[in-house]
Amino acid sequence: MNVPVALRRARVTALAGGVGAARLIRGVVRLLPPRSLTLVVNTGDDEEFYGLHVSPDVDTMIYTLGGVAPPGRGWGIAGDSSRVLGALRRFYPQAWFQLGDLDFATHIRRSQLLRDGSRLHVVTAELARSYGVESTILPMSNDPVRTVVETRSGVRLSFQQYFVRRKARDSVRRILYRGQRDAAPTPGVLEAIRSADLLLLPPSNPFTSILPILGLRGVGRALRERRAPLVAVSPVAGGRAVRGPLGGMLRGRGLPVSPLGIASVYRGLVDGIVIDAADERLVPRLEHQGLAVAVTDVRMDTLARSVAVARVALDLGQALRRRR
Amino acid sequence: MNVPVALRRARVTALAGGVGAARLIRGVVRLLPPRSLTLVVNTGDDEEFYGLHVSPDVDTMIYTLGGVAPPGRGWGIAGDSSRVLGALRRFYPQAWFQLGDLDFATHIRRSQLLRDGSRLHVVTAELARSYGVESTILPMSNDPVRTVVETRSGVRLSFQQYFVRRKARDSVRRILYRGQRDAAPTPGVLEAIRSADLLLLPPSNPFTSILPILGLRGVGRALRERRAPLVAVSPVAGGRAVRGPLGGMLRGRGLPVSPLGIASVYRGLVDGIVIDAADERLVPRLEHQGLAVAVTDVRMDTLARSVAVARVALDLGQALRRRR
Numbered sequence: 293m294n295v296p297v298a299l300r301r302a303r304v305t306a307l308a309g310g311v312g313a314a315r316l317i318r319g320v321v322r323l324l325p326p327r328s329l330t331l332v333v334n335t336g337d338d339e340e341f342y343g344l345h346v347s348p349d350v351d352t353m354i355y356t357l358g359g360v361a362p363p364g365r366g367w368g369i370a371g372d373s374s375r376v377l378g379a380l381r382r383f384y385p386q387a388w389f390q391l392g393d394l395d396f397a398t399h400i401r402r403s404q405l406l407r408d409g410s411r412l413h414v415v416t417a418e419l420a421r422s423y424g425v426e427s428t429i430l431p432m433s434n435d436p437v438r439t440v441v442e443t444r445s446g447v448r449l450s451f452q453q454y455f456v457r458r459k460a461r462d463s464v465r466r467i468l469y470r471g472q473r474d475a476a477p478t479p480g481v482l483e484a485i486r487s488a489d490l491l492l493l494p495p496s497n498p499f500t501s502i503l504p505i506l507g508l509r510g511v512g513r514a515l516r517e518r519r520a521p522l523v524a525v526s527p528v529a530g531g532r533a534v535r536g537p538l539g540g541m542l543r544g545r546g547l548p549v550s551p552l553g554i555a556s557v558y559r560g561l562v563d564g565i566v567i568d569a570a571d572e573r574l575v576p577r578l579e580h581q582g583l584a585v586a587v588t589d590v591r592m593d594t595l596a597r598s599v600a601v602a603r604v605a606l607d608l609g610q611a612l613r614r615r616r
Numbered sequence: 617m618n619v620p621v622a623l624r625r626a627r628v629t630a631l632a633g634g635v636g637a638a639r640l641i642r643g644v645v646r647l648l649p650p651r652s653l654t655l656v657v658n659t660g661d662d663e664e665f666y667g668l669h670v671s672p673d674v675d676t677m678i679y680t681l682g683g684v685a686p687p688g689r690g691w692g693i694a695g696d697s698s699r700v701l702g703a704l705r706r707f708y709p710q711a712w713f714q715l716g717d718l719d720f721a722t723h724i725r726r727s728q729l730l731r732d733g734s735r736l737h738v739v740t741a742e743l744a745r746s747y748g749v750e751s752t753i754l755p756m757s758n759d760p761v762r763t764v765v766e767t768r769s770g771v772r773l774s775f776q777q778y779f780v781r782r783k784a785r786d787s788v789r790r791i792l793y794r795g796q797r798d799a800a801p802t803p804g805v806l807e808a809i810r811s812a813d814l815l816l817l818p819p820s821n822p823f824t825s826i827l828p829i830l831g832l833r834g835v836g837r838a839l840r841e842r843r844a845p846l847v848a849v850s851p852v853a854g855g856r857a858v859r860g861p862l863g864g865m866l867r868g869r870g871l872p873v874s875p876l877g878i879a880s881v882y883r884g885l886v887d888g889i890v891i892d893a894a895d896e897r898l899v900p901r902l903e904h905q906g907l908a909v910a911v912t913d914v915r916m917d918t919l920a921r922s923v924a925v926a927r928v929a930l931d932l933g934q935a936l937r938r939r940r
Contacts, residue, residue: 343728373699379721382746393717397703400724404667422706
């Protein structure tokens with residue numbers, strides 16, 4: 293493993309959303325012992341479908357680290373089929389949320405354990421273990437936090453309604469994190485942030501994946517008390533979001549669709565940022581803000597690219613650790 | 617439809633278990649308008665699997681009348697697959713109850729509606745409607761009644777544990793209907809019994825499929841108050857149960873494995889009985905007990921045989937009606 297020796301025994305904690313995070317993390321676990329990694333995963337996109345509790349971001353992480361995610365698509369299970377969903381359309385003609393048959397097994401199991409009284413972080417640990425995941429996957433909270441997208445016309449949509457059902461085509465006025473104020477981080481989250489040797493912010497959408505975590509009670513303080521540097525990987529490259537509706541959300545806040553916009557959202561939080569080669573001209577401005585910057589191709593369409601970007605992020609993190 | 621004209625407008629009510637009942641009923645609905653038929657279906661075999669409420673006998677009836685049951689096997693949905701169950705074995709290595717993918721959709725829907733507060737008979741009606749069933753399918757009770765098999769060694773097993781998991785290999789000491797005393801029939805059951813023009817007892821196992829219904833509060837009285845004849849089809853033929861563990865259960869009670877044993881279990885209840893040609897020698901003894909008897913081949917391995925046996929049963933019922 294061509295990674296700084298000092299990091300091989302480091303504890304690394306990442307705050308993670310779905311596909312963007314999975315792309316980076318599948319690279320990280322090829323460079324570091326999986327057991328050294330803790331993922332604090334957004335549950336603001338959780339939703340009940342057909343009476344079953346679905347945790348899209350958590351599942352993306354379980355399937356990715358369990359080695360069953362399809363390399364290209366980034367969500368669900370490779371080779372999955374849609375027999376159950378096909379039959380469910382008899383009862384729910386409007387069914388719009390795609391769930392595969394193998395995926396249904398996960399939701400059936402999760403829902404049963406939750407109804408039997410287990411807490412989400414315990415259930416998640418069991419599901420992850422069943423998929424052979426060695427890293428620690430912590431759902432951000434056992435309490436319901438729901439990301440709600442309010443459109444310019446005033447309609448409020450759950451994140452999945454906005455993103456999957458309506459294909460992110462609505463103009464977004466604002467994003468709410470319902471329940472966040474009353475939600476506590478799951479056991480282990482604050483400690484994983486405080487005691488990590490390196491913190492990572494993968495290229496997830498800050499508004500829909502990371503802010504739901506950052507606003508949880510105690511998380512801001514734990515981040516201020518951290519002893520490790522925090523390195524973000526930019527989810528925008530060459531003036532566009534690498535995926536999803538992030539561009540419009542940045543513009544809607546009057547922020548540039550560039551690493552500068554991302555740095556602005558994460559101001560005071562991030563020590564280093566990995567940006568795309570297409571944005572290299574922004575290095576001086578980012579450094580002027582006190583950020584350490586590394587430049588690479590941040591698109592991670594292949595596992596090789598995921599490993600390459602992960603290496604750049606870990607190298608940057610190690611450089612920042614030495615500097616402290 | 618070559619059936620007595622008088623029956624074409626008759627309301628027919630059948631008390632039903634699973635496969636044996638389905639075999640007869642698929643014949644009945646080829647002879648009578650499906651809307652004229654009400655099925656009161658055993659729920660003593662209901663069980664929760666993987667957190668989902670499964671009603672095996674009700675589902676067998678829905679799938680049979682919905683035209684999706686596999687003609688040979690008698691339960692489940694034709695052409696179903698086992699992708700979900702395969703994935704569930706990751707979480708439940710001991711999974712022993714076979715549920716197909718298309719079948720899972722039914723249980724997911726039922727469980728959601730029940731958890732949302734709908735009662736079982738309303739949920740059942742919706743599921744049946746979704747499958748295009750025109751007959752009325754009434755689960756016997758909205759209250760939990762559970763058939764428990766106590767083995768000779770004193771172990772108590774749910775019916776599915778006894779029948780499916782342990783393949784009915786245990787000697788049975790007695791059968792309990794847990795919750796039956798406190799269970800009320802679902803709305804419509806007593807009326808369907810009292811007001812029917814003909815009552816049918818399909819060749820289900822009396823102990824595991826019919827007695828759970830007969831012992832419900834008010835059912836005995838409704839049967840005594842009925843104005844219609846009641847015709848049973850024998851589930852034993854030529855000294856053996858047509859299927860399942862009925863033989864041992866009759867012997868365990870000191871009853872013959874013959875229509876005489878069945879007549880004894882249903883004493884005072886049945887007006888007529890359809891028996892197998894192999895048991896023709898028993899006609900005088902059955903008639904001596906006051907029963908009207910019709911003789912045919914009671915095995916219904918094909919749809920044609922189901923129609924033939926149904927015709928014999930309906931003819932016998934019509935003859936008994938005229939006699940009244």
